[in-house]
Amino acid sequence: MPDARLYPTRPFLAASVAVFRDGRVLLAARANPPMAGRFSLPGGLVEPGETLREAALRELAEEVGIEAEIIGFADHVEVVERDERGVKFHFVIAAFAARWRAGEPCPSAETGAVVWADPADIGALPTTAGLAAIVAKAQSVLLSA
Template structure:
């Protein structure tokens, strides 16, 4: 970036490297009172149920990333409707030290076709009744139930 004949170094300092949040898109698909979730294979939250999603690639919109990640992780084809919320996800070491901070941008998506099949970094992919998200035995990532309910409320209000 040039300003008044000088160039500004945009290279992150040593302190910034790996310390800035990573932006990722998550696809939230609600259909018939059910939500599509995947059991994560990788940190953060490996082994827990969450929304299909991943890092946004350079030149890709949030909506494109959500739809791409959804298909890669579940074989579900969908159309992005709109961004409706964002949540934080922290990847911490066994001692609690922050390794990575993700900002997960939630995109409401309309199911077009497909049957859930785990792929990419998902161990499992399946539909859950919204009521099942209250089950204490279901290992959900933080904020999954809240985000699913926000999406369901949007879907219910739609004409």
């Protein structure tokens, strides 16, 4: 069965969450394309009838097994990849800032390694494009709350 996310006829809406605990942010390595092996924020597609916040928290629980409290909206991220056939991927991701509430992160079928990272050290990791900037915005939201 072909992946409906490849060469889409429309953008896909997704939500992610930057969860902070003791000054560190939770990052998960993507297990599947696009960008497999790169660290990013836990997140995924919004399901019909689900709010962006609900989607972010559901994906957080499914992907890494933790609970958090969303503090606010950080920003949106657009992932558009093109090749000779046209638009290969197009995702619009609403990113939220949150505080850790419960659970210890563990990998899942959608994530590889899971780490609590110092935001200042993100540049040393293989990450999705723009991750350091969105984490900085999320950290700012958290500090201003």
